[in-house]
Amino acid sequence: MGAALLAARTAQAQYFPRGTKERQVRFAGTGGVTLAGTLVLPMISEVQKVPGVVLVAGSGPTDRDGNNPLIPARVDLLKEIAQALARAGIASLRYDKRGIGGSAVRQQHAHDRPESYFTWDQFVGDVQAAHGELLHHDEIKPYATALLGHSEGGLLAIAASVAMGSRRPYALVLASTPGRPLGDIVREQIARSLPALSTSAERIMESIRSTGHVPPDGPPAFRAVFPAYAGAFLQAAFAFDPARTLARTDIPCLLLQGGADIQVVSPHDVQPLIDTLASRKAPGEAFISPLVSHNLKRVNNPDDPGFTGPLAPAIEIKLTGWLSHLLGARSPF
Numbered sequence: 024m025g026a027a028l029l030a031a032r033t034a035q036a037q038y039f040p041r042g043t044k045e046r047q048v049r050f051a052g053t054g055g056v057t058l059a060g061t062l063v064l065p066m067i068s069e070v071q072k073v074p075g076v077v078l079v080a081g082s083g084p085t086d087r088d089g090n091n092p093l094i095p096a097r098v099d100l101l102k103e104i105a106q107a108l109a110r111a112g113i114a115s116l117r118y119d120k121r122g123i124g125g126s127a128v129r130q131q132h133a134h135d136r137p138e139s140y141f142t143w144d145q146f147v148g149d150v151q152a153a154h155g156e157l158l159h160h161d162e163i164k165p166y167a168t169a170l171l172g173h174s175e176g177g178l179l180a181i182a183a184s185v186a187m188g189s190r191r192p193y194a195l196v197l198a199s200t201p202g203r204p205l206g207d208i209v210r211e212q213i214a215r216s217l218p219a220l221s222t223s224a225e226r227i228m229e230s231i232r233s234t235g236h237v238p239p240d241g242p243p244a245f246r247a248v249f250p251a252y253a254g255a256f257l258q259a260a261f262a263f264d265p266a267r268t269l270a271r272t273d274i275p276c277l278l279l280q281g282g283a284d285i286q287v288v289s290p291h292d293v294q295p296l297i298d299t300l301a302s303r304k305a306p307g308e309a310f311i312s313p314l315v316s317h318n319l320k321r322v323n324n325p326d327d328p329g330f331t332g333p334l335a336p337a338i339e340i341k342l343t344g345w346l347s348h349l350l351g352a353r354s355p356f
């Protein structure tokens with residue numbers, strides 16, 4: 024009996040291999056830009072196809088792992104999400120946005136302007152390209168894919184899911200994603216953190232809306248908020264209505280939100296998305312976890328920004344459970 028039990032366990036281990044593996048990839052984004060990313064696969068993908076998720080980073084120079092040089096800490100949010108998904112038997116592709124990390128954009132001609140590489144439509148097209156790259160890998164179930172966008176990345180994921188039409192993914196996850204237009208969110212963030220500069224911010228934003236260019240005479244404090252090259256992108260982003268656009272989708276959607284998020288404030292900033300989920304015929308769920316930050320980490324005290332530490336356990340459980348049920352994942356763990 025002991026030998027039989029050992030043989031059964033060995034056979035099971037062979038059929039359900041444990042662990043994960045990574046594959047570095049490069050693929051074409053919109054307009055010929057080459058994007059670099061990391062595909063994380065659960066080892067079970069060696070014996071059966073698995074679901075796959077594209078992870079879309081948030082605003083600014085945020086890389087594929089979820090780190091931003093403007094934040095004085097290592098966040099690793101998207102890397103941690105990829106690892107959590109792999110443990111649940113779900114593959115993921117995360118990538119550096121154009122101009123970031125391995126996806127740095129090189130000007131091909133002297134007359135090319137940086138603004139021409141950073142438009143809203145190009146970023147949305149890059150999400151679609153990443154989904155196409157995910158489907159190129161034989162380990163992925165083509166009928167069991169999702170987009171997961173964090174913060175501004177959620178806006179891009181909503182826009183991409185509409186633009187993809189019949190080629191859209193099966194599910195959508197919006198993490199710390201605003202439900203109101205980005206311009207309104209930015210205006211209120213500045214009013215809370217830099218109230219003395221609110222008038223200057225309003226002037227800059229109005230110029231962006233009307234011209235698609237960032238005025239060169241803005242305060243130095245706004246260089247990271249309104250980069251000189253991002254005028255065209257911000258013009259479209261300010262006009263994008265996430266709740267209204269989500270209403271045009273018919274795919275299942277999960278909203279993940281931290282109750283201690285001070286950037287996208289719950290419930291004020293996310294209520295339009297919650298209302299939209301309730302009004303659609305497609306399955307939708309909103310999950311707001313208390314004491315969790317914008318980066319989906321546990322907040323230990325009122326002064327803790329929630330940049331570091333592991334993914335909040337409640338968020339991981341909800342995310343992996345929801346996707347596993349919806350996409351038919353099978354974890355070997």
